[in-house]
Amino acid sequence: MTTSLNTASNARPTAPAADACLSLQDVSISYGNGKNIAVNHVFMEIPKGKVTAFIGPSGCGKSTVLRALNRMNDLIEGCTLSGRVLFDGHDLYDRRVDPVEVRRRIGMVFQKPNPFPKSIYENIAFGARINGFRGDMDELVESSLRKAALWDEAKDKLKESGFSLSGGQQQRLCIARTIAVEPEVILMDEPCSALDPISTLKIEETMHELKKTFTIVIVTHNMQQATRVSDLTGFFNVTSLPDLDGKVGCLEEFGETERIFNSPAQQATQDYVSGRFG
Amino acid sequence: MASPARRPSLSNIRSLHRKPKLPRNRWNGFFTFLAGLFAVIVVLPLVLVLAYVVIKGGSMMSLSLLTELPPAPGMTGGGIGNAILGTLIVSLIAALIAIPVGVGGGIYLAEYSKSGAFASFVRFGTNVLSGVPSIICGVFVYGLIVATRIFFDQSYSAIAGGIALSVLMLPTIIKTTDEGLKLVPQELRWGAIGVGASKFVTITHITLPTAFKPIATGIVLSIARAAGETAPLIFTALFSPFWPEGLFSPIASMSVLIYNFAIMPYDVQIALAWATSFVLVMMILVMNIFARYVGSFNKI
Numbered sequence: 223m224t225t226s227l228n229t230a231s232n233a234r235p236t237a238p239a240a241d242a243c244l245s246l247q248d249v250s251i252s253y254g255n256g257k258n259i260a261v262n263h264v265f266m267e268i269p270k271g272k273v274t275a276f277i278g279p280s281g282c283g284k285s286t287v288l289r290a291l292n293r294m295n296d297l298i299e300g301c302t303l304s305g306r307v308l309f310d311g312h313d314l315y316d317r318r319v320d321p322v323e324v325r326r327r328i329g330m331v332f333q334k335p336n337p338f339p340k341s342i343y344e345n346i347a348f349g350a351r352i353n354g355f356r357g358d359m360d361e362l363v364e365s366s367l368r369k370a371a372l373w374d375e376a377k378d379k380l381k382e383s384g385f386s387l388s389g390g391q392q393q394r395l396c397i398a399r400t401i402a403v404e405p406e407v408i409l410m411d412e413p414c415s416a417l418d419p420i421s422t423l424k425i426e427e428t429m430h431e432l433k434k435t436f437t438i439v440i441v442t443h444n445m446q447q448a449t450r451v452s453d454l455t456g457f458f459n460v461t462s463l464p465d466l467d468g469k470v471g472c473l474e475e476f477g478e479t480e481r482i483f484n485s486p487a488q489q490a491t492q493d494y495v496s497g498r499f500g
Numbered sequence: 501m502a503s504p505a506r507r508p509s510l511s512n513i514r515s516l517h518r519k520p521k522l523p524r525n526r527w528n529g530f531f532t533f534l535a536g537l538f539a540v541i542v543v544l545p546l547v548l549v550l551a552y553v554v555i556k557g558g559s560m561m562s563l564s565l566l567t568e569l570p571p572a573p574g575m576t577g578g579g580i581g582n583a584i585l586g587t588l589i590v591s592l593i594a595a596l597i598a599i600p601v602g603v604g605g606g607i608y609l610a611e612y613s614k615s616g617a618f619a620s621f622v623r624f625g626t627n628v629l630s631g632v633p634s635i636i637c638g639v640f641v642y643g644l645i646v647a648t649r650i651f652f653d654q655s656y657s658a659i660a661g662g663i664a665l666s667v668l669m670l671p672t673i674i675k676t677t678d679e680g681l682k683l684v685p686q687e688l689r690w691g692a693i694g695v696g697a698s699k700f701v702t703i704t705h706i707t708l709p710t711a712f713k714p715i716a717t718g719i720v721l722s723i724a725r726a727a728g729e730t731a732p733l734i735f736t737a738l739f740s741p742f743w744p745e746g747l748f749s750p751i752a753s754m755s756v757l758i759y760n761f762a763i764m765p766y767d768v769q770i771a772l773a774w775a776t777s778f779v780l781v782m783m784i785l786v787m788n789i790f791a792r793y794v795g796s797f798n799k800i
Contacts, residue, residue: 297693299614326696336687339710348705349695396691403695 242308243407243437244268244291244328249305251286251295256302260286261471264305266456273429273438275448275479278458279494283471284441287458288409291439292328293321309407326353329405333412335392337384337399342367342376345384345395349403362402369435370398371428390421397428401436408432410440414447426451445495448479455482457491550781557778565775570741570757576768580776582743586658586752587780589744590737591727593662598669599719605670606677606715611703623678630671637667638732646736651748658744658751661737665726672725676718680711716794724787728780730755754780 246266252259261283268274276284286295293314295301307314314324338345346363355362363380367373372394379386384395393413400408410429414422422444429438429451442448448455459474475482475491486492519525568579605622613619641664646655684707692702708715738750739760745751754776761773 292694294690294694297690322693322696322698325694329696330690330694332687332690332694334687336685336691338688338691338706348692349697352695352697352701352705399691399695 241269241271242267243270243310244439245306245308246287246290247306247308249287249290249303249307251283251290251301251303253298253301255300259470261458261473264473266473266476268437268439269454270437271433272453273433273440273451274454274456275452276439276441276456276458277443277445277448277494278471278474279460280443281469281471282458282460284456284458285411286471287473288411288439288441289330291407291409292325292330294325294330296321326403327405328407328409329400329403330409330411331393331396331400331413334416335389335396337387337392337395340384341381342384342387342395343380346399346402349399353403366398366402367395369401369428369431370394371424371431372398388421390417390424393417393421393425394428397425397432401432405436407437407439410438412441412443415443422447445483445497449483452479455479457482457486457488457494459490459494550785553774553777553781557774557776560771560775561778565772566779569743570761570772571768572741573764573766573769578768578772580754580757580772580779582740583752583754583757583776584779586737586740586744587727587754587783589747590658590661590665590733590751590753591723593659593747594665594669594726595719595723597663597666598673598722601666602670602673602719602722603677603715605674606681607703607708609674609678610681611699611707626671626674629667630675633731634668634729635731635735637664638735640664641667641732642735654748656736656738656750657748658737659747661733661751661753664732664736665729668729668732669722669726672718672722673715676722677711677715680714680718681707683714684710713794717791720787720791720794724784724791727787728755728784730759734759 244266245268246264249264249266250259250262264287276288278284289295290303290307291309291314295303303315309324309328313319338348340348343363346366347359350359350362364373364377367376372391375391376387376395384392387395393416397408397413414425417425426447429440432438433453440448440451454477456476457474458471460469460471462469475486475488477487482491483495486495520529562579564577565579566584567581568577569582570580571578605626609619609622613622641660645651645660645663646657649655651657651659688706688710689702692706693699697705733753733756737753737756739756740750740752742752758773758776758780761769761776764770
């Protein structure tokens with residue numbers, strides 16, 4: 223943990239960069255009312271309009287950190303966070319912040335495709351409607367489906383159930399649903415782990431389109447995927463701290479994807495990206 | 501004795517054909533028969549009750565039976581129109597009270613309570629309530645509403661009957677709502693919350709519609725159960741030989757009509773009690789079938 227403080231990204235933890243979209247400052251998250259620390263002392267600047275990937279072995283807290291970015295962890299009983307998460311300079315965990323508003327501006331796509339038990343059209347219209355969208359809904363549905371590269375496959379069955387789509391299509395429907403709300407950031411929690419390689423490829427192509435308009439943060443177990451889609455990569459690792467029970471996750475290294483994979487500063491990163499452990 | 505050398509010859513001696521005389525096959529057959537026999541005994545009461553009621557009461561079916569008032573003792577003709585209407589009214593009152601409260605309680609347990617002491621207390625209380633004998637519910641509402649004349653100085657009333665039945669319906673509705681909502685995958689809630697839905701919108705637009713089937717089935721079954729109850733109504737709705745006069749007056753119901761008429765010394769009344777049994781059983785049967793239909797119908 224002390225070593226991670228030396229990395230370039232953590233050099234100025236309190237002064238967010240001008241283009242930083244999300245800024246994590248000394249974030250520690252624990253479950254069970256502070257009993258089990260999941261991840262400790264994370265400093266990170268996630269820039270606007272880029273794809274940032276979180277990689278690391280299981281249990282290193284990368285999904286936990288991701289879920290902290292739009293206050294999804296609020297739904298887990300006994301999950302507490304210390305430190306600050308700044309979104310455009312505003313502390314997301316400020317007492318006055320409404321988590322519902324946060325999630326409208328920072329959308330999320332989950333590991334398992336979870337379309338609503340409604341028609342494809344309604345799946346997309348739902349989020350927009352509850353956000354007070356007053357415009358041409360047909361147009362919004364079409365543009366969202368187009369951005370998620372699902373329009374050609376779904377245009378003839380908009381009235382059919384979201385479950386009538388294949389797994390990969392369902393996941394793109396979930397992405398379209400998130401886009402329709404027009405958030406600023408899209409968080410993706412291993413969006414391709416339940417999909418076959420062809421669907422994965424399609425989703426990655428979608429992400430390349432999406433990063434023109436959105437800031438994307440993606441958690442992935444697939445290192446090739448991280449190199450293919452991301453501009454920056456954060457490597458999380460599990461360490462055992464002498465003064466704490468059990469294992470604790472921490473951000474080992476964070477930087478340009480190219481540097482992380484080709485010339486990482488940390489030995490652990492080198493070992494992980496070359497497949498020596500994890 | 502089972503040396504490898506002898507194996508080939510052994511397999512030649514032993515045929516692969518089934519021998520019914522073997523003890524294992526005999527026991528097998530015996531227990532299959534026994535299980536089948538018990539299964540028949542289980543459905544026998546249902547078949548017998550239905551058959552008996554159909555034979556005794558079904559023959560009386562006519563339009564006048566369903567639309568006319570019961571005759572005065574000693575007279576002939578007449579029907580059970582007021583009792584059918586009364587049962588519908590009392591069940592409707594019970595449903596109007598029990599559905600919002602029960603579904604609301606179920607939503608609280610499944611969606612809002614954080615497995616705290618209060619929630620487990622409510623769950624335990626619900627289980628206890630479902631075991632309370634129906635006559636106790638009747639006496640309870642009698643003491644609370646009828647004896648105190650709380651509604652416009654009226655004692656026995658349709659409202660009191662409806663409240664007594666709603667107490668009986670509550671545990672079923674709470675439990676089926678709670679369990680139905682728990683079956684909704686957590687990912688669906690996350691999905692809705694992830695696109696910026698508030699908890700209220702998530703519940704009303706996503707979780708409740710998804711759990712519609714089990715909840716609706718539970719509601720229909722609880723109404724069917726309550727519609728046939730007698731004990732709580734004797735103390736609360738009483739009975740009336742006339743058409744319903746209002747929600748705050750005594751009201752006829754099929755179950756109490758059966759109870760009253762079956763022990764009368766007049767053949768006409770006894771026959772009417774049988775006819776009422778037939779109508780009541782058919783109504784409950786239809787509601788049970790409807791509950792299955794609700795359970796099977798697929799909304800996207």
